[in-house]
Amino acid sequence: MKKILILGAGKIGRMAAVMLKESGDYAVTLADANGDMLEFCARDDAATLIKVDVTDEAALTEVATGHDAILSTCPFYLNVAIARVARAVGASYFDVTEDVETTRAIREISKGAAGAFVPQCGLAPGFISIAAHDLFKRFDTVKKLRLRVGALPQNPTNRLKYNLTWSTDGLINEYLNPCEAILNGKRVEVLPLEGYERFTIDGTEYEAFNTSGGVGALCDMLEGKVDNLDYKTVRYPGHQEILKILIEDLRLGERPDMMKEIFENALPVTQQDVIVIFADAVGTRNGELCEENFIRKVHGTEIGGKNWSAIQITTSAGLCAVMDMVLTGKLPGTGYVRQEEVGLDDLLANRFGRYYANRQLAV
The missing domain is CATH 3.40.50.720 (NAD(P)-binding Rossmann-like Domain)
Structure with a gap:
């Protein structure tokens, strides 16, 4: 053993x-x-x-x-x-x-x-990198590879529409640090909280924006092999705007310890979470432009006689x-x-x- x-x-x-x-x-x-x-x-x-x-x-x-x-x-x-x-x-x-x-x-x-x-x-980095790389291998050439992941409350009740589900240090780290991406075949750094977009899965609307670390080592591996690649964190609409107020306007980005204290005192932990995973590739196969995606929603379940959260x-x-x-x-x-x-x-x-x-x- x-x-x-x-x-x-x-x-x-x-x-x-x-x-x-x-x-x-x-x-x-x-x-x-x-x-x-x-x-x-x-x-x-x-x-x-x-x-x-x-x-x-x-x-x-x-x-x-x-x-x-x-x-x-x-x-x-x-x-x-x-x-x-x-x-x-x-x-x-x-x-x-x-x-x-x-x-x-x-x-x-x-x-x-x-x-x-x-x-x-x-999860991110980790599983999302594995899923995205699997999509990459299905194409002759890849023009766009998108990675999106969110750990969210099933029933948001506050204006951030968010509850703490994992490490607060890790959360703040990905909100503040530069993010890796591939643009026009070359690896670049992009700003966190930028690259805003919205999309819908199974009738639920989400927003997504740049955060650090989730892309893992994919940029090292796929530079020059993919035209464009990026990773964004998924949240419910409205989260990013409040983050920008806190981090940029109130300058909490310069005081991550205070930001951690505020989050842990104000945002309750929840076991009722859902993990949203979305990977998407656009490229050519046999001369034809096509698209494939990988989508999952994972909820908590019972293991060993006890209930555990989706992020756990x-x-x-x-x-x-x-x-x-x-x-x-x-x-x-x-x-x-x-x-x-x-x-x-x-x-x-x-x-x-x-x-x-x-x-x-x-x-």
Whole structure:
């Protein structure tokens, strides 16, 4: 039985531990510096619980030794140190980071490593990159590749039409940082909160705008192969305008700590969420201009006798599925592994990835 160390006992780490326990094939250790969070996770009876400060590399190395894989569900700014520890103990490494610079640093750490290093294994980046790359491969030439993802409340009640569903640090990070895209075949940086658009899926209207990190490594891989590529976050109409007031007019973009405090004090957490996933490609096939898209809506469901939110399920499913594919030999077991190396059909057939395999929807 493979030994897995999950770092971070928050929403995603807890869900991943339960998923892995339910499979029956993994012995899981769940570690965090927060004893209260570990005590809460004890109710799941899904993992051995250890209190450790992940910023203490010596202590973390001691805990990590002997594990086959380390899964980080910690904030992005802790992941470079965690990746160094994974390399030192010979474990494979996986995370759900959206931060571009963190991912680049982990790629450097992976060179010559004994295990596989696979950052960005969550929803966006992660699953959306796999779905978009699958569309890309179906065309002879691609003129446009669009990636759209949103984690939304099913029943919005405030003017932002939003509830907190995951890491507030990660949310603010993607609202403030420059965004990668491909324009006329060349990689460019575009501003967050720009590129506004609206669209409808199954009768529900959404807005979308540029945010950082969701495109993953696709720009590295597809520069010169796609005319245009971009990633945008999906929200209900009206969200972007209020964000611009907060971030630009009130200059909270210069004070992310204050912005985090405001969000966490004012926006309630919800378990009643829905994940909207939309990938679209326009290109030529056999000389004919055509279009294909991939659409999913994922809701929360019961796993291990408890109800879990859609963001917990989708993020953890991507993380666990890719780890499972590496440790069972379906993906490379050493060095840096891109999300785009994961086949969409293989992931949807995986025992963890199957949570994405629901019906297609209509645009």
